Amino acid sequence: MGEGEENRKETMAIRVREFDMERDLAAVEELERRCQVGLSGDQADGDDGGPKRCGRRRRKKKGMSLYVEQIGDPFARVRHSPDYVMLVAEYGEEGGAGEAVGVIKACVRTVSRGKTKTKTKTKQQLAKVACLLGLRVSPSHRRLGIATELVKQAEAWCAARGAAHATMATTASNAASLALFAGRFGYAPFRRPVFLGHPVHRHPARVPAAHRVLQLPPPLAAAAYGALLSPAEFVPADLPALLAHKLTLGTYLAVERASPDPSHPPSFALLSVWDATRSLRLRVAGAAPLLRASLAAARALDRHAPWLRVPSLPDVFRPFGTYLLYGLRMSGPDGPALLRSLCRHAHNVARNNPACAVVAADLGPDDPAAAAVPHWPSFSCDEDVWCVKKLGGAADGDGNAGDDDDDWTTAPPADVLFVDPREF
Known part of the structure; x- marks a missing residue:
């Protein structure tokens, strides 16, 4: 790398701002297209040692994968929450207009904790929870800290709106996502739904x-x-x-x-x-031609x-x-x-x-x-991993939650896990 290229790299900056429909829609749609991902739709960028292959996928059998593609309203997965946001990361020279190279969605909602309190009567315990989802980083801009900055800004936005915990979903095989959220940000894997x-x-x-x-x-x-x-x-x-x-x-x-x-x-x-x-x-990719032909013949029959x-x-x-x-x-x-x-x-x-x-x-x-x-x-798949983190003052300097009774990361699972279809 030459001296001029080194100097130019030092002048590059990451700027995170809220999504603007008129300005960003085409760029975000192209980003979604380039980053086809697995069923719950979250991924980490290559900063964290993950595979260079775009997105994550659920493997079914050798050579076959199931992908998800978002369509229509870019806010579809968060719009139904009381508070929601989409953040866009721009990368470019200091003071100039940058290229949209990353995006993340977040929403804040009130949900049940699955615990009961017994003072005068038994009732569900509620918590204000943030959900981070739809993290995308352009394959050509991995390992630049863009995913890290997007998550930091999304967490700050959610904490400012009173969220006590933040959650995200990934798969057990997604080492990059786990390294980013569980490793760098202190999220703890705590629930394993089956699809x-x-x-x-x-x-x-x-x-x-x-x-x-x-x-x-x-x-x-x-x-x-x-x-x-x-x-x-x-x-x-x-x-x-x-x-x-x-x-x-x-x-x-x-x-x-x-x-x-x-x-x-x-x-x-x-x-x-x-x-x-x-x-x-959804879309199945990687099937052998013989399998495709046999299934087409069965449909014709x-x-x-x-x-x-x-x-x-x-x-x-x-x-x-x-x-x-x-x-x-x-x-x-x-x-x-x-x-x-x-x-x-x-x-x-x-x-x-x-x-x-x-x-x-x-x-x-x-x-x-x-x-x-x-x-x-x-x-079907049993690889999903839900991770949770305590936000705000209860977290230490490394982003780890405390050990008090309000720490959801150590709570045993309830009998029933409700999966809200609006955020799938």
Whole structure:
């Protein structure tokens, strides 16, 4: 490197500012395109020794990966929170207009901690929590400290709005992301949700005649969840608004048609369906040509001979949408069977949307509902890692949280982990 290039490098600076729709939209869309990432969509830049390959991915089998692509509104994953921001990093010479080379999103919301307090009565403990997501750094500007500066600024923005904790999601195999957040910023891995996906076929899934599926109006659904999600972690304080949101296609209750045996407790199952086809697309890459051809042949056979009911796989090698199931609960001896019927009902709802090719759910690994959800291993993953950090004065100079009773990083997991579909 010559002396002139060294001098120029010393004059370069990183500037972080809020996203401006008119000024930054095209650059951020191009950045998203160059950084296709895994299902929860977060990545770290190459400063931290991570792979140079853009983004992160979930490996299914040798040669195959599942990617996510954000579409439409750049604020889609945070817009529904009371406070949210998108920060853009510019890199250029001091005093001049820089190039947009990085971006991060953040939002602040109030959620349940999954703990109870017993003074006069038992109740959910709430916490104001920040969520950092959508970290992108241009592949040509890695190892310059851009991701570090973006995270610092995002944390400061969230702390100024009263967030007591910050969370982020990555995968166990993403060494770069873990090095940045857990290593440099003191985040502690503390929850491991599982992603369960099932393809949507052309043929309706069978719901047993003995099961009845009812759609609950949002106020009744909110009352039901209020009774069933305590104690639970990350239930949003604005759950009634989520249930009434235009992208929540319905909350469904499954019960038995026949009168239950009086010697057994009644059984039921409950879930809600969120339409994510408008905000993201998934895509399978790296499949062998023979596999692509065989799946295309199965689709062709199914179209021309539907009476054979061939379970042909949708064309997942092109971008496709998904419906997300959330709030999955069940009770009673027949609860698992009723929950499976609800998942089949959600599959049949998804058949009405040509853009939807997969129905999926995120659940805590120890949640009994996880074992009852129909899924295909090729569309499922158990690599997700949620990390948390205590913000503000409780953290020491190295960014590590203290050891007092309010330290969420050391709290045992609650029975239920609620995954908000608005931030998927």
